[in-house]
Amino acid sequence: MPRAPFITFEGVEGAGKTTLARRLVEWLSGQGVPVLLTREPGGSELGKHLRPLILHQPLDAYAELFLLLADRRQHTLQVIEPALQQGTWVVSDRYADSTLVYQGYGRGLSLELVRQLNAIATNGLQPDLTVLIDLPVEDALARANDPNRFEAETIEFHQRIRTGYLQEAAIAPERYAILDGQATPETILERLQAIIRERFP
């Protein structure tokens, strides 16, 4: 049996990823599709312990990178791959692109290094579809409501995140779908449903 689809959600803080991912999963389940909703950081058993450290503990950029990668490796091997192999769709609120963009474009670590380490952390797994919710950083941050070290970063940091995502989407247009985060939640969901129907008939 070919493995089930793996879909990831990406975007800046406050873009509305979490709500949209939840609504996608409700819609898929309603159609009888077996689906698992998960997230990073924190999707693995190890990650439950790492998440508060990553979000709140002052960390050097490489230390932050290594904690995120440790969570991703465990998450991929213990949660995502077994589900996909059983035929369960997996929807993850953030995955490897978050590290490329936040630790690479945002913190300034080498993109090449982050790509190489991500290849190990993901065990080579690539999302079949990455949904990027894009909107101006000011609008997104005005809606963000989960105080953590990343939200407290400068506007320039968040601009680099937005630009980084758009550049990555331009490099891999067959994997990315960009949704306008300023549209109404209903419109965004409808557009996403159309994309899912088209890509996974």
Ligand code: TYD
């Ligand atoms: P998340 O809980 O998804 O927060 P939000 O809902 O605000 O997007 O993610 C927490 C933070 O962790 C988020 O600000 C981005 C950051 N992060 C990275 O910097 N690198 C990563 O690889 C991941 C997965 C998250």
